[in-house]
Amino acid sequence: MTLQLAAPAVRPASWLGGRWVRFAVRRTGRLLVSVWVLATAAFLMVHAVPGDPVRAALGANAPASLVEAKRASLGLDRPLLEQYLSFLQGLVTGDLGSSIVTQVEVSETIRTGLPGTLTLAVAAFVLAVAVSIPLGVGIAVLTRRGRARRTEFAFAGTSVVLGTIPDFLLGVLLVYLFAVELQWFPVAGRSGPESYVLPVIALAAGAVAILSRIMRVEMLAVLEADYMRTARAKRLSPLRTYLVHALPNAVTATLTIGGLLLGGLVAGTVLVENVFAWPGLGGTLVRSMLGKDYPLVQGIVLVYGVLVLLVQTLVDVLLALLDPRSTIGDS
Amino acid sequence: MRRVLTPLGITGFALLALILFLAVFAPSIWGDRATTVDVPSALQGSSSEHWLGTDALGRDLFARVLVATRLSLELAAIATVIRVAVGLLLGTAPMFLGRRLGGVVMAAVTILVAFPALLVVLFLATIFGVGATGAVLAIGLAGAPSFARLCHTLFASVEASDYIAAARTAGVSRPRILFRHVLPNVAEPLVVSATIDMGYTLLAFAGLSFLGLGVQVPSYDWGQLMQDNLSRIYTDPLAAIGPGLAVVIAGLAFNFIGEAVARSFGTRDDVRRPVAPPRRVPASLRRQDQPDLLTVEDLRVDFTTSRGVSRPVRGVSFSVKAGEAVGIVGESGSGKSMTALAVAGLVDEAGVVDAGRLSFDGADLLDGGDHRRLLGTSLAMVFQDPMTSFNPAHRIGAQLAEVGRTHQALGRRVAWARAVDRLQAVRVREPERRARQYPFEFSGGMRQRAMLAMGLMGSPRLVIADEPTTALDVTVQKEVLALLGEIREQEGAALLFISHDVSVVREVCDRVLVMYAGRIVEDLPASELDESSHPYTRALVAAVPHMETDTDRPLAVIPGQMIDPSESPAGCAFAARCPRASVRCGVEEPVLEVLPSGARVACWHPGEARSVLMEKAEVRR
Ligand code: SF4
Numbered sequence: 033m034t035l036q037l038a039a040p041a042v043r044p045a046s047w048l049g050g051r052w053v054r055f056a057v058r059r060t061g062r063l064l065v066s067v068w069v070l071a072t073a074a075f076l077m078v079h080a081v082p083g084d085p086v087r088a089a090l091g092a093n094a095p096a097s098l099v100e101a102k103r104a105s106l107g108l109d110r111p112l113l114e115q116y117l118s119f120l121q122g123l124v125t126g127d128l129g130s131s132i133v134t135q136v137e138v139s140e141t142i143r144t145g146l147p148g149t150l151t152l153a154v155a156a157f158v159l160a161v162a163v164s165i166p167l168g169v170g171i172a173v174l175t176r177r178g179r180a181r182r183t184e185f186a187f188a189g190t191s192v193v194l195g196t197i198p199d200f201l202l203g204v205l206l207v208y209l210f211a212v213e214l215q216w217f218p219v220a221g222r223s224g225p226e227s228y229v230l231p232v233i234a235l236a237a238g239a240v241a242i243l244s245r246i247m248r249v250e251m252l253a254v255l256e257a258d259y260m261r262t263a264r265a266k267r268l269s270p271l272r273t274y275l276v277h278a279l280p281n282a283v284t285a286t287l288t289i290g291g292l293l294l295g296g297l298v299a300g301t302v303l304v305e306n307v308f309a310w311p312g313l314g315g316t317l318v319r320s321m322l323g324k325d326y327p328l329v330q331g332i333v334l335v336y337g338v339l340v341l342l343v344q345t346l347v348d349v350l351l352a353l354l355d356p357r358s359t360i361g362d363s
Numbered sequence: 364m365r366r367v368l369t370p371l372g373i374t375g376f377a378l379l380a381l382i383l384f385l386a387v388f389a390p391s392i393w394g395d396r397a398t399t400v401d402v403p404s405a406l407q408g409s410s411s412e413h414w415l416g417t418d419a420l421g422r423d424l425f426a427r428v429l430v431a432t433r434l435s436l437e438l439a440a441i442a443t444v445i446r447v448a449v450g451l452l453l454g455t456a457p458m459f460l461g462r463r464l465g466g467v468v469m470a471a472v473t474i475l476v477a478f479p480a481l482l483v484v485l486f487l488a489t490i491f492g493v494g495a496t497g498a499v500l501a502i503g504l505a506g507a508p509s510f511a512r513l514c515h516t517l518f519a520s521v522e523a524s525d526y527i528a529a530a531r532t533a534g535v536s537r538p539r540i541l542f543r544h545v546l547p548n549v550a551e552p553l554v555v556s557a558t559i560d561m562g563y564t565l566l567a568f569a570g571l572s573f574l575g576l577g578v579q580v581p582s583y584d585w586g587q588l589m590q591d592n593l594s595r596i597y598t599d600p601l602a603a604i605g606p607g608l609a610v611v612i613a614g615l616a617f618n619f620i621g622e623a624v625a626r627s628f629g630t631r632d633d634v635r636r637p638v639a640p641p642r643r644v645p646a647s648l649r650r651q652d653q654p655d656l657l658t659v660e661d662l663r664v665d666f667t668t669s670r671g672v673s674r675p676v677r678g679v680s681f682s683v684k685a686g687e688a689v690g691i692v693g694e695s696g697s698g699k700s701m702t703a704l705a706v707a708g709l710v711d712e713a714g715v716v717d718a719g720r721l722s723f724d725g726a727d728l729l730d731g732g733d734h735r736r737l738l739g740t741s742l743a744m745v746f747q748d749p750m751t752s753f754n755p756a757h758r759i760g761a762q763l764a765e766v767g768r769t770h771q772a773l774g775r776r777v778a779w780a781r782a783v784d785r786l787q788a789v790r791v792r793e794p795e796r797r798a799r800q801y802p803f804e805f806s807g808g809m810r811q812r813a814m815l816a817m818g819l820m821g822s823p824r825l826v827i828a829d830e831p832t833t834a835l836d837v838t839v840q841k842e843v844l845a846l847l848g849e850i851r852e853q854e855g856a857a858l859l860f861i862s863h864d865v866s867v868v869r870e871v872c873d874r875v876l877v878m879y880a881g882r883i884v885e886d887l888p889a890s891e892l893d894e895s896s897h898p899y900t901r902a903l904v905a906a907v908p909h910m911e912t913d914t915d916r917p918l919a920v921i922p923g924q925m926i927d928p929s930e931s932p933a934g935c936a937f938a939a940r941c942p943r944a945s946v947r948c949g950v951e952e953p954v955l956e957v958l959p960s961g962a963r964v965a966c967w968h969p970g971e972a973r974s975v976l977m978e979k980a981e982v983r984r
Contacts, residue, residue, distance in 0.1 A: 080490045196614040198566045201607040258751035267739035280756040296479035356801045
């Protein structure tokens with residue numbers, strides 16, 4: 033009786049909970065450190081610009097007094113450490129300064145542009161994962177042990193070509209085919225759901241090409257694993273053998289390798305938004321880079337960086353859900 | 364090199380040749396055409412005169428695309444040089460700066476690699492400013508960290524080698540080690556990687572110029588031409604798409620070459636589909652109504668590979684009675700494991716399994732019917748490597764419960780409770796907690812016990828254990844063997860125990876089958892192993908490791924090697940290693956003869972032990 037009473041003290045739930053809590057703490061810690069490194073880099077970026085950034089932004093003809101006033105209002109005349117601290121303080125409070133050119137607050141500009149960029153990136157992420165995993169598994173099963181050589185060849189060829197065409201170029205081709213010629217989808221802009229189709233495909237296609245190839249290779253490796261023989265020894269149905277025993281392990285391996293690629297989708301939005309005149313941060317970033325509007329560039333680069341870090345964290349969480357070993361990470 | 368010249372590689376090199384030709388000669392051939400301003404014929408669409416149309420100043424776009432090859436390629440090349448140079452510098456930093464500082468450099472590299480290249484490029488382009496120079500610097504530097512990491516990985520693998528260690532101890536200076544010993548060894552993969560990356564660099568440049576952040580007017584590269592004409596996609600689509608196609612062709616050239624080179628390095632799985640359909644003996648010819656639990660007659664396993672047919676099992680016949688413990692011993696490559704897998708129907712698809720008869724518990728396993736439930740509940744398997752035999756992604760309990768849910772139609776809870784109960788049966792402590800754990804939280808011995816518990820989810824009539832204790836240390840081995848014994852007693856299960864270790868088999872089994880080169884060469888009671896007739900069995904028994912022998916290298920004492928399973932010798936397969944081999948042994952294959960005692964042996968010269976055996980048999984009668 034005493035034994036049974038004592039048992040709940042080491043209940044699996046609490047024990048498991050402990051591991052998840054530790055994982056969450058460690059992963060959050062890493063995220064925060066990464067964000068700090070990123071913020072520091074963004075701060076230093078402006079100071080690494082050769083010459084006077086304010087002079088560069090306002091142009092050679094701007095009166096010296098205006099330049100001085102601007103410098104003072106941006107705090108560029110203060111000591112570096114002081115600037116750094118107030119920059120970090122601003123980040124915490126959501127104050128990213130204001131544009132040199134338009135005076136509009138950077139946080140305001142980001143607030144308007146972020147939803148467009150975010151929906152694009154998220155949709156592409158979901159599409160890339162949702163298509164490449166079944167595709168890779170299907171091709172792996174079909175082409176196992178040198179079967180269906182033609183299928184394998186067609187798949188490898190298509191994925192190499194698709195993986196080579198840069199997203200912005202694919203966007204242009206898609207616009208030409210499906211918007212100009214067939215007129216199935218709008219040419220540009222963000223309106224109804226149909227306006228998402230082409231930009232999301234353009235952004236995700238390259239990732240699908242590469243991820244599905246990785247998925248195929250990983251699936252082939254998993255199918256040869258000892259535990260698959262154990263699964264067959266249990267005489268499970270083939271479907272269960274594939275879905276329950278092979279798939280999670282292959283997806284884990286694929287995400288581990290492909291996580292970086294999915295983060296790349298965030299950066300890819302800059303080019304794709306440009307093709308589709310998509311109202312997001314990408315266009316603003318390019319314009320502000322051309323106009324040397326450094327506070328704006330700084331803010332937007334920071335946002336992109338944080339998005340990339342969030343995608344990586346998301347991938348890590350997915351990995352932890354799929355593979356319990358990764359919650360006991362070493363770093 | 365020959366293997367690189369696949370259709371893929373040839374296409375790649377042909378495209379590259381075309382691009383290089385254009386880069387060198389296009390400006391002098393089409394230079395005038397590309398710069399001649401002809402305002403009246405501005406913004407024309409595609410025509411026979413202007414294939415891609417003309418731009419806003421009436422210049423021929425096709426000529427401009429061709430001429431732009433040089434600048435596009437030049438910029439990509441410079442960026443690649445920067446990437447490689449800085450990457451090498453960073454990658455070799457740990458060698459020069461020592462552990463501490465080098466570690467810091469590599470940590471920074473690791474952080475940078477985690478960010479998408481395009482983001483780093485945009486970041487650096489902000490610092491270096493808009494324009495071709497800034498873009499070259501930004502793209503080159505942004506690629507440096509990943510190249511540095513590749514260098515670092517390659518260096519680390521070379522540095523671990525003996526001759527570097529030798530050079531170190533000999534006091535050779537670090538730069539000398541780097542340039543004389545390390546770099547020459549990693550040059551090939553580095554060059555390949557740089558080539559492939561040149562393609563990506565081209566694409567990155569096109570992207571940056573397309574955004575207007577790269578090459579500026581009046582210079583033009585492909586990206587800039589794209590940006591210039593994108594708005595014309597409605598009216599003159601070719602003008603908008605043409606420059607892009609050039610980018611893709613160039614990118615493909617580098618990618619195809621890279622792919623071809625990478626494929627020539629990689630080992631391809633060249634196992635082909637088996638060609639011959641399994642030969643079946645008509646059912647009428649099979650003997651029926653054997654009382655044995657397992658009957659195997661003339662079992663063969665063939666694998667067809669590109670190098671020919673490999674035959675790991677060549678006509679094996681034996682039977683196992685209910686409750687009997689039968690061992691199969693032999694060196695690795697003798698076909699013992701493959702025999703076990705074939706009996707269990709677990710040979711993977713590349714192999715063709717064929718037998719005159721294969722029946723288990725009264726069911727004909729060759730009749731093509733669905734024996735999943737029978738095998739799933741009555742046949743338990745234990746494999747050699749407990750570390751890899753459980754699925755790392757699922758809890759132990761779930762992996763056990765699955766059997767009950769699939770074959771015994773148990774509900775989730777009932778199946779789980781049974782899994783916990785079975786874990787307890789194999790003496791796993793705290794089975795409830797353990798059931799919720801993952802395989803990596805189990806020790807090797809515990810996993811092997813859990814594997815037995817998995818077999819106990821049903822009611823096994825036969826346990827096939829393939830080297831179940833080889834991967835375990837001695838005390839754990841004993842536990843697992845004891846457990847096997849208990850299970851046999853409680854369940855009345857028979858055992859087919861595969862091992863290279865004669866002493867373990869002697870301990871566990873009633874009867875021993877000795878296999879060599881895919882055949883059974885002797886079949887005798889375990890108690891009579893010391894009086895065996897076959898020279899191979901004798902050698903195996905003599906080679907039993909003693910206390911002082913290295914247990915990692917069992918049976919190393921039998922001189923010579925097993926024949927390759929793809930060869931089929933004319934005479935006795937053991938002849939080359941056999942001390943008693945005669946002329947006959949080399950030309951005629953010995954058949955497995957049944958001795959009066961019921962034992963079987965395949966040898967032309969069973970030697971003096973045979974007479975001893977026969978005498979014993981006489982006495983018994
Ligand atoms: S048949 Fe000849 S070669 Fe083969 S084991 Fe016997 S004696 Fe040796």
